[in-house]
Amino acid sequence: MNSKNQTGPASTNVHVNGLRFAFYGRTSTTRHQDRVSSQGWQRDMADELVAGHGQVATAYFDAGTSRRIPWRQRPQAAQLMTTASSPESVIDAIVIGEYERAFTGTQFATLYTWCTRHGLQLWLPETGGPVDLANRDHRALLSLLATQSQREVLRARHRVLATMRNQTIQQGRYLGGRPPYGYRLVDAGPHPNPVDARWGRRLQRLAPDPRTAPHVAWMFRQRLAGHSVASIARHLNERRVPCPSSADPDRNRHRTRRTWTLRTVAVIPANPRYTGRQTWNRRATDNSGPASTPALSAKVAHPALVTEQDFVAAQQIRATRPATDGRTRRFALAGLIHCGVCDRRLDSHWNHGRPTYRCRHGHTSTQRAGQPRPKTLYIREDHLVDEISIRLGDEGNDCHTTPELDPPRHRRVAAALRDSRKIIVYDHAGWRLQEIDSS
Structure with missing residues (x-):
């Protein structure tokens, strides 16, 4: 084979005595692995195995392809299967450079069945020749190889996830991805690994973007003032403020780059990175272990665009809505009262000209009224404030109830409540104050 051909199958021009083999190999990445070296040693293993039995007539090598991807979805593996199953095929057998480079899970069994159906032999270095599943020793060996391959995948995944989680929590390290709107990437010095540092690798960190950071701070101020997400998006579009995909088009090529949307605005006040703490894996879909759960740095890792106190307060905000008479109905305790029965936040509810709160425990008008559910919780804001103000005053907060301070x-x-990071837990027996769970 011409060793310079690294893009696809290559054929020999010499006369083949014995079996005609198709070689297959694979490497996971092209960034952290030398394809020439990886393909070279796998090909050497295959050539040594088939020596005296035939020669490799054509070669296929997938680079940058995970072993977890089925053969039919790997570019070179799929081409090999297409070529080998065609009526004009001159391939008698497939030889693999290394089992763990080619297979994981049930992939070997699938390919072996396919090879048997098309009259092809399947050779492995681990079996010293063609695989024969009628041989008890071969079956035991392949079962062990499948287990080892899967174990290697799981161990590598766990090590990577655990390392990334630790680097986020303990070091606050930026681990890649698009910087959030309002930030840009700056140099953070040489890589802490001496080998990587000698190769010139450097770390990066987040720093406020002078063009977009002021808009993030403005959005938090608007949210804390009670403005809705829709109102904030409308004002940003009216002021022609560039949306994230417009401000950073190179990293947002999948976006429309047009205007602010509800979704675009909503994710900004909910992102804890704006407090200066680094995050990782916030949108985890697999929480099968501690290493795969979301992580937040233990210390500030970059300049904050909002204080932690304001960030927590922004999560509790619910926008005020105008009434039919044009006046705005304000609910001071919106988001601060949680149901002691079902753990939902109580809904703000205007009743008889005053703010109240209620929890119907998930019941809506789309459900039958006769369905059994706990009794609806209901409480007036003024009654609750009278009781809580005394409790907070007793605890040392400047919240004494004197007539001249009644309006505010x-x-x-x-x-x-927000300053002391507390919420109200209310049920039919009464109410209590509870610390906000920071985890």
Whole structure:
């Protein structure tokens, strides 16, 4: 084979005595692995195996392809199967450079069945020749190889995830991906691994983007003032503020680059990176172990665009809505009262000209009223504020109830709760204050 051909199958021009083999090999990445070296040693293993039995007539090598991908979805493996199964095929057998490079899970059994159906032999270095599943020793060996291959995948995955989680929590390291809107990437010095540092690799960190950071701070101020996500998006579009895909088109080629949307605005106040702490794996879909769960750095890793106190407060905000008479109905304790029965946040509810809160435990008008459910919780804001203000005052908060302070008392109570990171847990037996779970 011409060793310079690294892009696909290559054929020999010499006369083949014995079996005509198709070689297959694979490497996971092209960035961290030398394809020439990887293909070279796998090909050497195959040539040594088939020596005296035939020669490799054609070769296929997948680079940058995970072993977890089925053969039919690997470019070179799929081409090999197509060529070998065609009526004009001159291939008698397939030889693999190394089992763990080619297979995981049930992939070998699938390919072996396919080879048997097309009259092809399947050779492995581990079996010293063609695989014969009628041979008890071969079956035991292949079962062991399949287990080892799967174990290697799981161990490598666990090590990588655990390392990334630790680097986020303990070091606050930036681990890649698009920087959030409002930040840009700057140099953070040489890589801590001496070998990587000698190769010139350097770390990066987030720094405020002077073009977009002010818009993030403005969005948080608007949210804390009670403005809705739709209102914030509308004002950004009216002011022609570039949306994330417009501000950073190179990293957002999959976006429309047009205008701010509800989704685009909503994710910004919910991103803890704006507090200066690094995050990783926030949208984890597999929480099968500690290494795969979301992580937050233990210390500040980059300049913050919002204080942690304001960030927590922004998560509790629900926008005020205008009434039919044009006046705005304000609910000072919105988001701060949780149901002690079902753990939902109580809904803000205007009743008889005053703010109240209720929890119907998930019941809506789309459900039959006769369905059994706990009794609806209901409480007036003024009654609750009277009781809580005394409790907070007893705990040392500046929230004493004097007649001249009655008008802003509701807002003072809400501010005191947020400052002390507490919520109200309410059920039919009464209410209690509870610390916000920071985990």
